[in-house]
Amino acid sequence: MxxxxxxxxxxxxxxxxxxxxxxxxxxxxxxxxxxxxxxxxxxxxxxxxxxxxxxxxxxxxxxxxxxxxxxxxxxxxxxxxxxxxxxxxxxxxxxxxxxxxxxxxxxxxxxxxxxxxxxxxxxxxxxxxxxxxxxxxxxxxxxxxxxxxxxxxxxxxxxxxxxxxxxxxxxxxxxxxxxxxxxxxxxxxxxxxxxxxxxxxxxxxxxxxxxxxxxxxxxxxxxxxxxxxxxxxxxxxxxxxxxxxxxxxxxxxxxxxxxxxxxxxxxxxxxxxxxxxxxxxxxxEGAHAELDGLILARDRQLNDVHLSVHHDVPNCTSRETFKGILDGKGKLVFDGYIHVAQDAQKTDAVLANDNLMLSRSAEVDTKPQLEIYADDVKCSHGTTVGELDQDMLFYLRSRGIPLARARQMLCQGFAEEVFGRIVGTPLYDRIRRLLAARLYETE
Amino acid sequence: MMLSVKNLQAEVDGKEILKGLDLEVGAGEVHAIMGPNGSGKSTLAHVLAGRDGYEVTQGSASMDGTDLLELEPEERAALGLFLAFQYPVELPGVNNTHFLKEAYNAQRRGRGESELDSVSFLRLIREKMEMVSMKPELLKRPVNAGFSGGEKKRNEILQMALFEPKLAILDETDSGLDIDALRTVSDGVNALRSPARSIVVVTHYQRLLDYIEPDHVHVLAGGRIVRSGDKTLAKELERRGYGWLSEQGEAA
Structure with missing residues (x-):
């Protein structure tokens, strides 16, 4: 042995x-x-x-x-x-x-x-x-x-x-x-x-x-x-x-x-x-953070983002926009935590997490959390999980665009809120192309 | 025949909507299909364009001799079928120019033609935009997103001008348009009339037909064409309403 x-x-x-x-x-x-x-x-x-x-x-x-x-x-x-x-x-x-x-x-x-x-x-x-x-x-x-x-x-x-x-x-x-x-x-x-x-x-x-x-x-x-x-x-x-x-x-x-x-x-x-x-x-005080993310979880891929934002002082603002695209048996984990300390009055924070499911076998675990100890703040969070819109797909196909490419375009469109932040740069073109190539590989 | 529909029967969610519809549209002709709400006008338009969820149970539909019902929606488009939507769909994050170019080149590829490069395409699209008096900035925006009702319809006619289809079906193109927008959109459509292009105008109201004059008018009621005539039929409908015809349709 x-x-x-x-x-x-x-x-x-x-x-x-x-x-x-x-x-x-x-x-x-x-x-x-x-x-x-x-x-x-x-x-x-x-x-x-x-x-x-x-x-x-x-x-x-x-x-x-x-x-x-x-x-x-x-x-x-x-x-x-x-x-x-x-x-x-x-x-x-x-x-x-x-x-x-x-x-x-x-x-x-x-x-x-x-x-x-x-x-x-x-x-x-x-x-x-x-x-x-x-x-x-x-x-x-x-x-x-x-x-x-x-x-x-x-x-x-x-x-x-x-x-x-x-x-x-x-x-x-x-x-x-x-x-x-x-x-x-x-x-x-x-x-x-x-x-x-x-x-x-x-x-x-x-x-x-x-x-x-x-x-x-x-x-x-x-x-x-x-x-x-x-x-x-x-x-x-x-x-x-x-x-x-x-x-x-x-x-x-x-x-x-x-x-x-x-x-x-x-x-x-x-x-x-x-x-x-x-x-x-x-x-x-008076600082501002804009945090945007796009996460792709393809078949058998696990991608996790843990975000924690600490508003420890007054008068700061933050915007958190994270989007996920899931395919196959992909797994995506998003944990978005915003902490507002007792002294952090006039904090303004908005957290959003939107997910696009391209497959029924994918799994998203999303947990937005607000923990607020101050009493004069403006904070909100929202999470959505959805599928590709059939009306949008038909519209594209009725214009001659094949199904696989139509899906790619809608995924790129979904990601655009995040990618759009760097529009006009060579990296923008690259990640748009990479995203499309990794979804519904065409030709 | 540019469009030949025979005994077409179709259902949505198990409910029978088209109950044996016949329609022949010759090359270069403009046909209007009128009818009350729920008569099956939009269903006919969507079945011809190939939308999922509309099940054809009997009959046939062919364009220029090709069986449409066997084809995917994108194949029908490449063949020269165009549907102008009653409610053009908003595509957030999808740039309008990019969309138009993708669609234009996809149709060309579908026909085995070479693609148009970016510079030539921009030149072409600018020329077409003038035809429908569309604001150039709408090209830079996401498709239809935040467009007014009139801008959305213009974007549809812009696509018709760009794709130069053999058969265009305009589904309730007049809905939601004020009189000025209606005139511009109609002018755009009229400019596209040609002996090689057939147009089917689907509409509830006669109003649009003052601007786009049809060669033939059909009345759709209860899932069938119950009456056909020339443009005077539209005038008669405006005067008398649909009631008298629907009753005939039900009885037939």
Whole structure:
């Protein structure tokens, strides 16, 4: 009789091993030491999620027990050439593009890296120069509440962008963080980590994308921290286009200062399993957040968005619009939580979650929640679940448009409220096309 | 015959609506089908266009010799059948120009013709818009969404002008139109009259026929054509109402 070793991944054992990623040249990044240890200590004390944890009830992580995921401890991956990945690049942009391959900055794939006055662009791994104290001091300070994966990211973060825009500086060119993942026989577990700091009156746009070469299995466990100073403005576009066998987890933490503006467009189209936690905290009065998302859950795909918005101070407004499209045996989880603290008078928040079911075998678990402790607020939430409209389908077909294409067009139309936020950009064309291609594949 | 309908019987939700309808429309002719509410006018229009939920239990319908009832709605459109809706459907998030171009090129593909590129298409659609006096900004909006009643109907006639169908069925195109909009829409339709194009105008009121003059008028009652004549029949209906004919229809 042969002994079969358990193939699963033990997160606690990974932490206990004490092996942390090194930068280029295999040198540990010294200034990260304390953060890693804090993350490791936290991770070893946090439970591995199962169905008994309310926040994970509909999002089982069975994939971890089925394969041995290996944290990527060394980079960069120089073997990847521009010609291997240029189909993932957006056409005709002058974006400042940072490319990460399996969690490590790939210098040869980056473009338009120009250091403008007042804009500090560094990488965790150090290959773009030493980060300033402002950046070092902020790292790991925005993220507050965490689950075990977020803690694990702090322990195992490999590389990422550190962005600092000085007071009253506007960076006009979008900064694109393009993650390219490559599945390996033993699926890699990558830990990209980004920090975006806008000082008072600064303004910038960040595009965060997750793509793959090939259709291999891997697990991305990313964490992004955003700190917005008084009167600053950030447009943040996220597009998850992972491979069909991938697992994707990302944890986004945003802190809004007085009268700052944050606009998020978050699109999840890929992966076999994904979970995105978005945690937005109002820390200064008069701030506004606009959070929009489109989530696709195709056959056997599970995509989850956990949104939690904390109105801790008065006079802030937020709009949350998340739309889901489900097909086959797809599963979609949406948890939208808005907390209004006792002092947060004159809060104005509107949460909407609309879902389009293309199949009767799909499942959506949606839970909007408002928890309000102030007495002078304007808050509402609404959820809908519906099917494609037969009148609309017939109208399109009566105009000569074949059924499959008519369905695609109506799905694109449904997504347009979210996609429309970035209309006119190359990413808009790309995600519209991707969405259509992933639904009712034609020709 | 451009349209040949023989003994057509159809039901909706198990209820028999068309009870043996015969209609022959020659090339280049304009026929009006009039009748009281619930007589089956809209059902006839939808059955010909191929809408789901209308079950044909007997009879036949062919266009230019091709059996329509065997075809999907999109195939009928590519063949040259066009239905102008009584209530044009709003399509939120679907850009009007994009929709028109998709539809135009889908019909061309359906006929084995090459597609028109974006620049040529824009030139073509601008030309057609002038014909129906449609505001150019309506091209940038989602299809029919937030359009006024008149704008929706103009958008229908714009499509008729664009697709250049062999057979156009106008379902209650006058409903919800004020007199000015009615005139523009009718002018658009009249400009599209041609020896190669047949038009079937389905309407409850005679009013529209003052603007679009039919060659033949039929009265539909109780699921059958109960009377046919020339345009003077429409005038007679306006004077006498439908009552006297429905009774005849029921009795027949």
């Amino acid at each position: 042969s002994v079969v070793e358990a193939a699963g991944t033990d997160l606690h054992r990974i932490v206990a091993s004490g092996k942390w990623p090194a930068a280029a040249g295999k040198v540990p990044i010294e200034w990260l030491g304390a953060i890693r240890e804090r993350g490791a200590a936290l991770a070893s004390n946090l439970p591995i999620p199962d169905r008994k944890l309310e926040a994970w009830r509909y999002t089982p992580i069975g994939f971890l027990t089925k394969a041995l995921y290996q944290p990527v401890l060394e980079g960069p991956f120089d073997a990847v050439q521009v010609s291997d990945v240029d189909e993932l690049f957006l056409d005709g942009t002058d974006n400042i593009r940072l490319v990460f391959v399996n969690g490590y900055l790939a210098t040869a794939l980056c473009s338009n890296i120009v250091h403008a006055d007042g804009v500090e662009l560094r990488s965790l791994g150090g290959s773009m120069g030493e980060p300033s104290d402002e950046l070092r001091d902020k790292l790991d300070q925005v993220a507050d509440k965490r689950h075990v994966f977020a803690a694990l990211n702090s322990a195992l973060m490999s590389d990422g962008a550190l962005i600092h825009v000085s007071a009253n500086v506007t960076e006009k060119r979008p900064i694109e963080l393009l993650h390219i993942s490559l599945g390996l026989e033993q699926p890699p577990m990558c830990h990209p980590r980004h920090l975006i700091v806008l000082e008072s009156g600064a303004s910038a746009e960040v595009i965060e994308r997750y793509c793959a070469i090939g259709d291999g299995a891997y697990f991305n466990n990313a964490l992004i921290e955003v700190s917005l100073g008084a009167g600053s403005r950030l447009r943040h576009v996220r597009s998850q286009e992972e491979s069909a066998k991938a697992q994707h987890l990302s944890d986004l933490h945003v802190r809004l200062g007085t009268e700052s503006r944050y606009a998020l467009t978050s699109v999840a189209l890929g992966s076999a399993w994904s979970r995105t936690d978005i945690r937005v905290k109002f820390a200064g």
